[in-house]
Amino acid sequence: MEIRPIFASLRKHRIPALLIVLEIALACAVLCNAVFMISQRVNDIRLPSAIDEQGLVTVTLRGTDDKLVGSEIPRNLAALRGIAGVQQVAITSSLPLSTNNWGWSFGVNADSVIANQKNINVSLYFIGESGDKALGLHMLQGRFFNADELADSKFDTAPLPETHAVVMTHAAAENFWPGQSALGKTIYSKPYYYTVVGVVEDVLRPNISTTNTRKSYDAVYFPMSAAGSKGALSYYILRGAPQDRDRIMREAEQKLAELNPGAVAKGQIYVDIREKYFANMSSMAWMLVLVCVVMLAVTAFGIVGLTSFWVGQRRRQIGIRRAVGATRRHIMQYFQTENLLLTTAGVVVGMGLAFGINVYLMQHYEMSRMPWYYLPGGALALWLLGQASVFGPAQKAASVPPVVATRSV
Amino acid sequence: MFAYYLDLALRSLKQNRVLTALMVLAMGLGIGASMTTLTVFHLLSGDPLPGRSGQLFYPQVDPTPTAAPALPGNMNYIDAVNLWQARRADRQAIMVGGNVKTKAAQAGSRPMSLHTLATTADFFPMFGVRFTQGNAWTAADDLAKARVAVISRSASDRLFHGEGGLGQSIRLGQWNFRVIGVIDDWRPTPHFYELDRESYGDGDEVFIPFLTSRDLAELGITGYSLNCYGNTMDDLHLENQPCLWLNFWVELDSPAKAQAYRQFLDNYAREQQALGRYVQAGSPRTALPSVMQWLDQNGVVPSDVSLKSWIALGFLLVCLMNTTGLLLVKFLRRTTEISVRRALGASRQQIFLQCLVEAVIVGMAGGVLGLLLALAGLWGIRHTPADYADLAHLDLPMFAATFAISLVVSLVAGLLPAWRACHIAPALQLKVI
Numbered sequence: 001m002e003i004r005p006i007f008a009s010l011r012k013h014r015i016p017a018l019l020i021v022l023e024i025a026l027a028c029a030v031l032c033n034a035v036f037m038i039s040q041r042v043n044d045i046r047l048p049s050a051i052d053e054q055g056l057v058t059v060t061l062r063g064t065d066d067k068l069v070g071s072e073i074p075r076n077l078a079a080l081r082g083i084a085g086v087q088q089v090a091i092t093s094s095l096p097l098s099t100n101n102w103g104w105s106f107g108v109n110a111d112s113v114i115a116n117q118k119n120i121n122v123s124l125y126f127i128g129e130s131g132d133k134a135l136g137l138h139m140l141q142g143r144f145f146n147a148d149e150l151a152d153s154k155f156d157t158a159p160l161p162e163t164h165a166v167v168m169t170h171a172a173a174e175n176f177w178p179g180q181s182a183l184g185k186t187i188y189s190k191p192y193y194y195t196v197v198g199v200v201e202d203v204l205r206p207n208i209s210t211t212n213t214r215k216s217y218d219a220v221y222f223p224m225s226a227a228g229s230k231g232a233l234s235y236y237i238l239r240g241a242p243q244d245r246d247r248i249m250r251e252a253e254q255k256l257a258e259l260n261p262g263a264v265a266k267g268q269i270y271v272d273i274r275e276k277y278f279a280n281m282s283s284m285a286w287m288l289v290l291v292c293v294v295m296l297a298v299t300a301f302g303i304v305g306l307t308s309f310w311v312g313q314r315r316r317q318i319g320i321r322r323a324v325g326a327t328r329r330h331i332m333q334y335f336q337t338e339n340l341l342l343t344t345a346g347v348v349v350g351m352g353l354a355f356g357i358n359v360y361l362m363q364h365y366e367m368s369r370m371p372w373y374y375l376p377g378g379a380l381a382l383w384l385l386g387q388a389s390v391f392g393p394a395q396k397a398a399s400v401p402p403v404v405a406t407r408s409v
Numbered sequence: 410m411f412a413y414y415l416d417l418a419l420r421s422l423k424q425n426r427v428l429t430a431l432m433v434l435a436m437g438l439g440i441g442a443s444m445t446t447l448t449v450f451h452l453l454s455g456d457p458l459p460g461r462s463g464q465l466f467y468p469q470v471d472p473t474p475t476a477a478p479a480l481p482g483n484m485n486y487i488d489a490v491n492l493w494q495a496r497r498a499d500r501q502a503i504m505v506g507g508n509v510k511t512k513a514a515q516a517g518s519r520p521m522s523l524h525t526l527a528t529t530a531d532f533f534p535m536f537g538v539r540f541t542q543g544n545a546w547t548a549a550d551d552l553a554k555a556r557v558a559v560i561s562r563s564a565s566d567r568l569f570h571g572e573g574g575l576g577q578s579i580r581l582g583q584w585n586f587r588v589i590g591v592i593d594d595w596r597p598t599p600h601f602y603e604l605d606r607e608s609y610g611d612g613d614e615v616f617i618p619f620l621t622s623r624d625l626a627e628l629g630i631t632g633y634s635l636n637c638y639g640n641t642m643d644d645l646h647l648e649n650q651p652c653l654w655l656n657f658w659v660e661l662d663s664p665a666k667a668q669a670y671r672q673f674l675d676n677y678a679r680e681q682q683a684l685g686r687y688v689q690a691g692s693p694r695t696a697l698p699s700v701m702q703w704l705d706q707n708g709v710v711p712s713d714v715s716l717k718s719w720i721a722l723g724f725l726l727v728c729l730m731n732t733t734g735l736l737l738v739k740f741l742r743r744t745t746e747i748s749v750r751r752a753l754g755a756s757r758q759q760i761f762l763q764c765l766v767e768a769v770i771v772g773m774a775g776g777v778l779g780l781l782l783a784l785a786g787l788w789g790i791r792h793t794p795a796d797y798a799d800l801a802h803l804d805l806p807m808f809a810a811t812f813a814i815s816l817v818v819s820l821v822a823g824l825l826p827a828w829r830a831c832h833i834a835p836a837l838q839l840k841v842i
């Protein structure tokens with residue numbers, strides 16, 4: 001395929017050619033960055049959390065009398081256990097992604113106090129009997145709390161529990177003691193200290209940072225007795241089959257409201273908690289998808305419009321070429337090659353622009369560096385788009401009969 | 410003449426419907442997408458209290474032992490009460506929120522969890538809160554730890570089923586409060602005075618005197634973010650604990666007063682250092698940001714929202730180029746017609762204007778389409794669970810801006826093609842005919 005005539009013709013249509021190149025460049029730049037942002041959002045939304053999210057139902061009960069919870073919690077749990085389809089019932093202080101965060105900083109030395117800069121901030125979950133089974137925690141090492149630890153743990157005046165046992169996530173253990181087994185080691189916040197009795201697979205914190213996902217899993221579990229919980233235990237959790245969860249949620253909320261007329265009961269299925277937490281992110285991702293699709297459509301319209309115009313303008317030339325022996329294929333190839341050249345120019349500029357935009361976003365927003373393969377990916381998408389949109393007009397051009405050349409002007 | 414251009418433009422647009430439709434569609438999509446995101450950006454980055462926010466400031470001091478790069482976002486009890494009692498600003502108020510179990514005091518009413526704000530008397534006049542019934546409490550009530558409450562209209566509807574509730578009693582936790590005022594529903598956007606709660610959430614529903622809330626510490630009104638910088642032995646009675654949990658706002662009516670307050674704050678911090686309460690070395694740091702500065706410092710507008718606006722603008726630019734290309738093609742296709750008009754005496758300027766009129770018609774049609782798309786987009790946003798979802802409405806300035814933008818965009822898109830069209834050499838083209 002000879003490309004010199006194409007250059008010659010493009011030189012005559014500099015401005016429209018330049019416009020299409022710029023449009024493709026801009027589309028390529030926006031596309032690369034938008035797709036990268038979408039992938040980041042999707043990664044965040046899909047952050048794994050090792051609990052049984054599908055089957056989990058929670059009812060929060062607020063406004064109970066702290067002096068009575070010792071008898072009320074066991075009574076409420078027993079009532080919830082009676083709901084059909086409920087496999088496990090427990091109580092805890094908060095749930096992953098519930099935004100109800102209770103944080104504290106611990107160190108690994110016996111003299112660590114809370115204000116130590118080197119301490120590691122973790123989210124605290126307080127949990128009652130069979131909480132591991134109700135949440136569906138996966139023990140990696142050691143054990144969950146035994147009956148004594150659960151019964152003896154209570155709050156005194158401090159916001160830390162009077163116990164010495166703790167279960168932590170694998171990620172937290174790695175942060176405290178990199179490369180070592182955490183089992184049997186101790187974390188400190190003077191005068192409190194807690195010895196690790198078990199390590200569980202990573203569970204998300206109630207609030208996570210979108211910039212530093214390494215810290216998203218720094219959570220620890222403490223045992224807590226109903227009587228000593230001082231109102232900290234307000235999330236009743238029920239585990240059942242996923243298809244039963246809506247019914248279980250309604251019945252559990254109703255039951256707790258009946259049993260505790262003075263308190264406020266609110267039921268939720270866990271998947272809704274997760275969805276609500278990531279709602280802004282998923283709406284952002286959808287909006288980006290929409291923008292990408294529409295932008296590609298608009299770019300395609302532009303190419304179709306411009307090429308159609310060129311085809312109309314060159315009917316006579318096409319006729320002459322056909323008359324002197326060019327086949328339909330030749331004519332098609334002419335327009336396809338022309339489009340390939342324009343798109344190539346566009347994506348070369350576009351990849352540079354995409355890189356520049358990414359650098360700008362990294363400086364001004366919490367954005368990480370775009371992996372290199374997004375650039376050729378965007379280029380490929382626009383090449384394909386260009387070829388697809390030029391196909392119709394090129395075919396129209398190819399169908400110009402040679403006889404056009406013989407018509408008088 | 411203008412009517413004639415209009416007629417010509419319409420004829421030309423009708424001649425090639427597909428191309429016209431493509432241009433209008435491209436413009437409409439570009440304008441629709443950018444107006445949707447810009448409207449959200451405009452709503453979220455707006456002034457929460459227009460006309461008032463310039464006089465409101467958020468004093469910051471740093472009682473913590475370790476110097477973090479940013480000053481603390483909240484105050485501890487001692488500093489907040491000291492500054493409040495100093496009364497060196499025109500108005501000043503302490504505030505802290507919490508979810509409190511509330512019900513109407515009469516028997517049989519169901520409890521509900523309401524956003525409750527413990528604050529001091531100046532809160533209402535300082536923020537210009539409008540009362541529909543009754544009044545705020547007084548500074549004397551603050552000191553007397555009176556059991557009085559102001560409720561919002563929506564809270565009064567829920568608690569008293571539309572009977573107002575003025576003079577009635579409500580029960581917070583296990584204590585009765587007398588309702589002395591009902592305010593119109595008040596929801597500054599963003600929720601600037603207490604950012605620890607979701608920034609664009611509902612307004613507060615129950616207001617009680619701050620010192621009363623400390624008297625009844627079991628109510629648990631300790632803010633939505635408790636940040637302690639030392640060992641704490643009690644998380645309800647926070648008066649003497651090393652914890653940052655209170656918001657403190659002041660009103661300063663003139664720049665001179667703001668300057669004087671800055672000085673006062675600085676002196677206060679030095680005095681606290683001399684007393685040994687502030688243990689950081691070096692001269693103590695203080696700050697007095699205004700409302701808008703405070704929102705800016707806290708990065709309240711979700712960065713996603715401003716990112717979206719950038720992307721939508723990039724998209725609009727793609728649409729603009731697209732329209733320019735198509736308009737160019739369209740005008741150049743009519744070279745013969747233009748040449749005839751030129752030969753018959755039309756000046757370049759007239760051809761130029763004629764082409765621009767055509768571009769503007771396309772732009773306006775695109776603007777109307779864009780407006781419809783923006784309305785659809787905002788409808789979509791209202792149905793997402795984002796905490797600002799229900800705010801997404803097109804207001805009058807944004808409505809006007811849509812048309813201003815479409816006019817500007819279409820003029821910009823039309824300039825180059827029109828300029829090319831009016832520079833067609835008539836003789837050359839006429840020869841061909």
